[in-house]
Amino acid sequence: MKKIISISLGSSKRDHAATMELMNQSFSLQRIGTDGDLHKMIQLIRRYDGTVDAFGLGGMDIYIQAVDRRYTLRDAQRVAAAAKLTPIVDGSGLKNTLERRVVQHLKKETSILDGKKKVLVTCAMDRFGLAQSLEQNGCEMTYGDLIYILNLPIPLKSLHTLALIARIVVPVIRLLPFRMLYPTGDKQEGSRPRYPRFFAGADIIAGDFHFIKRYMPLKLPGKIIITNTVTAADVELLRNKGVKTLVTTTPEIGGRSFGTNVMEAVLVAYSGSKKELEAQEYDYLLKELDFKPRILDL
Numbered sequence: 001m002k003k004i005i006s007i008s009l010g011s012s013k014r015d016h017a018a019t020m021e022l023m024n025q026s027f028s029l030q031r032i033g034t035d036g037d038l039h040k041m042i043q044l045i046r047r048y049d050g051t052v053d054a055f056g057l058g059g060m061d062i063y064i065q066a067v068d069r070r071y072t073l074r075d076a077q078r079v080a081a082a083a084k085l086t087p088i089v090d091g092s093g094l095k096n097t098l099e100r101r102v103v104q105h106l107k108k109e110t111s112i113l114d115g116k117k118k119v120l121v122t123c124a125m126d127r128f129g130l131a132q133s134l135e136q137n138g139c140e141m142t143y144g145d146l147i148y149i150l151n152l153p154i155p156l157k158s159l160h161t162l163a164l165i166a167r168i169v170v171p172v173i174r175l176l177p178f179r180m181l182y183p184t185g186d187k188q189e190g191s192r193p194r195y196p197r198f199f200a201g202a203d204i205i206a207g208d209f210h211f212i213k214r215y216m217p218l219k220l221p222g223k224i225i226i227t228n229t230v231t232a233a234d235v236e237l238l239r240n241k242g243v244k245t246l247v248t249t250t251p252e253i254g255g256r257s258f259g260t261n262v263m264e265a266v267l268v269a270y271s272g273s274k275k276e277l278e279a280q281e282y283d284y285l286l287k288e289l290d291f292k293p294r295i296l297d298l
Contacts, residue, residue, distance in 0.1 A: 008058030
């Protein structure tokens with residue numbers, strides 16, 4: 001049995017373990033949260049290095065993609081460097097392939113994207129493949145990178161504009177402590193609504209679930225959520241807020257959807273590679289394994 005461990009900067013309250021079968025191979029999946037403790041993450045990676053088939057880096061990105069440029073986040077790079085023997089991935093490679101395929105699936109197999117839907121992507125630099133695919137499929141986009149990272153109520157309407165701004169601000173942002181950029185530890189458990197009018201004005205809210213959960217308003221009547229990494233409690237929370245439809249880009253395993261970092265680690269382990277794969281390799285494996293999004297009518 002191949003073993004995958006996701007070491008997460010997020011809350012330990014979301015820890016989970018499960019097994020899955022892929023193409024006659026068995027996988028053990030475990031998520032270990034460190035409640036915002038970077039030092040503990042490094043210790044855990046060093047402890048398990050060489051004893052597991054792949055690591056997922058959870059609750060933080062090594063890279064963010066701003067259209068035509070990829071930037072490395074300093075804190076995440078330092079954590080990932082603790083893995084000397086076992087490949088470690090943050091999910092960014094899979095986001096850029098799997099989430100494009102999810103949009104194609106929704107367009108072809110469902111009515112979710114019919115009409116000119118208004119979409120809020122909470123952070124496009126974190127979900128570039130998802131954002132670009134939605135824009136290319138004719139959605140009316142709002143990108144919340146400035147709103148939900150820098151707390152500036154400035155909606156961006158195109159990825160071209162985002163790229164221009166990113167070239168100015170990201171070289172500085174990438175050096176900041178990661179906790180200033182993303183909800184970590186206990187912040188993943190609470191909610192602090194921020195600029196709810198942008199949620200209210202959208203038909204679809206898309207992006208990382210911790211961004212959505214942290215900043216969403218008290219009610220989301222009739223909204224469609226496209227996200228990842230939700231627990232059974234998260235599903236119930238969204239139902240109580242009035243969400244109409246939940247789409248998770250990764251499949252349900254053991255009662256929840258694991259993060260893209262876990263599923264990317266599964267694909268790396270399945271392939272036998274000792275490093276992250278190229279985009280075309282992920283795409284080939286996704287076709288072979290026939291991953292489908294989970295769609296729940298709430």
